[in-house]
Amino acid sequence: MVETIINDNVIERVSEIARLKLSEKEKEKFREEFERILDEFSIVDEIKVGDKELYYVVENVNVLRKDSAPKPFNKINDIKNNFNKKEDDYIVVPRNL
C-alpha cells in the first residue's frame, strides 16, 4: 500500500488548492481511485536513481539575441471579445476581499 494515505481530509485539501469544487460522490470516487493509481505508480520506488532531476530533455544553452522591440500584437479586440464580463477595457471579476 502507498504510505501516503488518501483520506477525506487530503481530498478536501487538494480540491481547495486546485480550485476545483467536488461533489460528495466525486470525492468518494476519486479517493478510491487515487489510492489504486498511486499504489500502482509506487513501482517507481524500485528504480535506482541518481540526483539529477530531468525537467527538460533538450540541452539548450541560452543565447542572447539582439535587443530589439518586438512587433506589438494588434488584434487586441479579438482578445477582449473572449472576456466573459467586461466593462470598457476591464474584465469584471467578483470581489476578492
Added chain:
Amino acid sequence: MFTKDLIDNLLSSSVEEHLHKKIEEIKKKDKEINSFITLGIEEAEKKAKEIQKKIDENKQGKLSGLVISIKDNIAVSNLRMTCGSKVLENYIAPYDATVTNLIKKEDGIIIGKCNMDEFACGSDGTSSYFGPTKNPVNLDYVPGGSSSGSAASIAADFSDLSIGSDTGGSIRCPASFCGVYGFKPSYGMVSRYGLSDMAMSLEGPGPFAKDTYGIALLLDVITGKDPRDTVTIERDSSSYLKTVEDFKECDIKNLKIAYAKEFFEGVDEEIKKIILDKIGNLESHGAKIEEVSLPNLKYAISIYYLVVFSEFSSAMSKFDGFKYGHYSGGQDIVEAVSSTRETAMGTEVKRRVLLGTFITMEEVRGKWYTKALKARSVIKDDFKRIFNSYDLLIGPTMPTLPWKIGERISDPLAMYSADILTVSANLAGVCASSQPVGKVKGLPVGLQLHANSLSESKLLKGMRAVEIANGGM
C-alpha cells in the same frame, strides 16, 4: 508515392475541385465519424481560389493546395479552439500558432479543427466534450487518441494531411488504430507556440499523412527554430523530402536496427507476428537487426503519468473563466473559479488536475514528482545507450488492437496502460513514428520506429525502408 502523385495531380487539375470533393465527403460522413469540431469552409474556399491563381502562375508554396486539418488544441486565428472541452466551448483564437502560420505560408488549405480527447487527456478519442470520434475503418471501434480527429480525418479521406500533438503517444496511437502514418518529432523540433499543451516538457505538434512522403513534406514546413518558443532548436537546411525521395532499396542494408524484447512483452500475439514478419523483411533486404535490452521500460508508464499529472495541473490553472472560456460565476473569486472548473471540466481532466496537485504538494513531492524527474533520466540514458550503436529502434506502436467504443473509459489504469510502448519516446525526447503494416480481424496494426533526438532524417529513412521492404509504394 501517394502524396507525390496527389500534388502532381493538383498542379495539373483544380485545387478548388479537390477541396470541394473533400467538403462533400465530410458532409456525407462526418456526422457519424465526428472527426471535426469546427469547420472553416468559407476561409478554405477563399484560400483555394488564391492558391489556384498562384499555381497558374507557377508561384505556389510547398503544400500547393493540399487540404489540411488541425487538432483543436492548436490555434488557427478567427476559428473556435476548444481543446475538446466545455471549458473553451466558445473561445475564438485571436492568433495563429507557429505551425498554422507556416502551413498557411506554404499554401496548405486549413479545412477545420479536429476532435480530440478533452485537453488531450485520453488514449482512445472518446473523452471529448463534443462526443467520441469513431474509427473510419470500423465505426464500432475507437480511433485512438488523443489526436483522434486528425487520424480519422486522414483515414476517412476528409483531409490530405493533418497536424496533431503527441505527449505520450497521442499521434502514434491514433495513427496505428486508424491505419495511417503519424510522426512525433524530437522535442524542440517543432514550435509549441499556439499549442495549448497538456504537459509542456513532453508534448509537441507533429504530422499525419498517408505515406512517408507526406510526413516528410509537412516536416519540411513545420520544423525549425521559433523565437516564440525558447526550447526550439535550429535545424540544418537539408530537405526531409529529398531524404525520402533519394532513399533506394539498396540503402536498406546500411541501416542498423535494434529491437528490444521488452517492447513485445504483453503484446497481442497477432500483432507480434505481423511486426516480426516486417522485421524479417528488413533483414532479408540486408538491414542489420540486433536484440537489445530496455530494462526500465516497465517503469515508463508510472514515471510518465507522474510527470504528466504535475505539469497538467499547473497548465490548467490558467482556466479560471475570466479571460476566456466557460464561466459560472460566484460570490467571490475562489468560489467563481472553483465552480467554473467544477461545471466545465470532464472526469479525466479533474482526475489529472487533482492528482497533479497532490503529488506536487510540499510534503509529498519528494516521493512522487521529484522521484519521477530523477527516474526520467534513467529512461533517457537507456535510449542514449541504444542510439550510440544503432540508427533505429523497432517494435509495435500499440500492445493491443483498437477496442470497442466505451470499453475502457471507466477504468483509468486500463486506459493508461495502453500507452506503455509510446511514452518512453516523450520521456527521452527522441523522435518516433507509426505506420500501417497490416490488419488483424480487419483492424489496422501499426509499426513503431524510434530514432535519436534530432535524427528525423534517419527515422524517415527507416519509414521508407519499411515501405519498400514490404512492397509498398
